[in-house]
Amino acid sequence: MDNKKIDLPQFTILVILITIGDSILVLPAIPAAIAKQDAWLSAILGLLIGLFVVYLLGTVGKLYPHLTLVEYNEKILGKWPGIFVSILFIFYPLLSVAAHVREIGDFTTTHIMTNTPVIMVNLLFVVIIVMGARLGIEVIARSGEIFFFFFTILFVVFVIALVPLIDLKNVQPILEGGIQPVIDGAFTVVAFPFMELVVFLMVLPYVNHQKKIRKSFLIGSLCGGLVLVIIISFTILILGYDLTQRSFYPTFALAKVIRIGDFLERIEVILAVMWILTTYYKITFYFYILNVALAQIVRIKEYKVLLYPMGMIITVLSIVISPNAAYFNDTISKYWPFYDSTFSVFLPLLLLIVAFIRKKHER
Template structure:
């Protein structure tokens, strides 16, 4: 059986929050800060404003065929061959995305905590739980997210609370000192990474049990995730100042190192790294799961689980091939990847909606 799990609406919201925070909580603050400097948080606000309509668009497409995933109704709308081709493109996007994110999180571990460990070792271990999560199916995955969610929120609140004493409002001034254009340049990535990358949920919608409430919970999740990101970016500007946020590759981790409560609660950044691992794990696993499920559906296979091991191996190898060094990775991710995100989260839905509407008109005229 392909997938017969069902998830509830609240679980959907939790999943959306975790995915939209994803890896953005760790690497996003520096990208708008390079362009917008101390207004980086405004970039994220604009990103949210751009992202919510995109998310809404996704729910419209999702409603066309409520029981089918996107790769399934690709064929219904665009015809078998064109549909399959586009599905394959979509699936390759998911796969590359998972590989890139895997590489990114392992790079983070190695840079900050275990510099001499070869990346293969961390990748293999992380891949182990990713593959396991994908094999266990959507329902189990979501239930796990539900269990981990309270801890995630607790640690997040601790993180923010413990840093507020070190916030200095002067670091945020002058507001819009350089004008609005740099802020908009920074908002492209801020809209793409947390929100446009939610397009993976087009593979998840059919398995939510209350179809009519999907839109509300999906938007709610995106909104909450966006608010958390705005808070984190604003906090990093307040505590570190624009220059350090732009210069550091992992500003949130650097911030966590600064936590010092009463000269006693110090050096806790490794515990807070748990936050990032939870959110990154769910993002990568969901993408990977969606790929396997989608591949099985596109090729009209009867099962998807057996695909996970071989594709896991390819994922591992691909994550090594994705970029030769971190400079290349950062450049591609910050400049070109957002456009890839938008292609699948804006262009594809519009294409599907357009063709669907045209077909309906034809049918009526016939």
């Protein structure tokens, strides 16, 4: 297995990048379709609830800080029930990686290389994912430190360029449909960035200073969540909820309206770079977790032998997982949050309850 270690700042930056992930581009459309002009309230509520989810995950991680999720599944639930739960768990990063690779392919063939087959874009992206995962968690985290600096600069420039375009009329009237649409919209905001952080339970043993991990986990998710709150709020304030909900990539549409004088316009490339950067780290991290988890389940000492066959599986699965972008976006927004909650809420609660019962019984 990967015996390298990462420091707390590297861990925090990794949490920020993966919290933002692909959500910076596609997330605003989902709460906008549910809560309409109150989507910004859904974003804030989703952030607050999401921090409780992250706290729950951090609490589970403290049960056995030197074991991964797969290892303490067996320790808490027993050997065979633990293996069964772990097998179910590996389908989570497997489907997530395939879905995100398809998302990359759809966006690229729609807005950048329109005449390129989506399978070729997916294949090329899978190649660099395999390369990144092969280098291990330490290299992923350290390179994340470098690219996070560039991401921060690009994000600040992006926000500053958008501020003059804000129109407060787009968020009025507030709570026109009541509080229920805001709550429903918040559920999706919780699911996509925050519940997906459950995969970090596989790398907590590789982080130095175990006692401060939960704090770093919360700080990272808070910072990443604030970025998404800003993005969702700006799409509503500038585009309005109607245009936001009808767009597959609302943040990209937001970047297209930026125009400062006669010399600075069409800077959507900034948004594209930020999105590809954070999405790459998210997919690579998920792919790394997938192979490490599978290696631990089948008792293989070196996870790297699984990378190439798993890369081929991901390439094929990214094509068959959805016939087109419209079906993909509709399915994800409706059903994926429930899939997220299965592994990010119910599984951690199950582990906490069973661990509590076992410790009480041992006493």
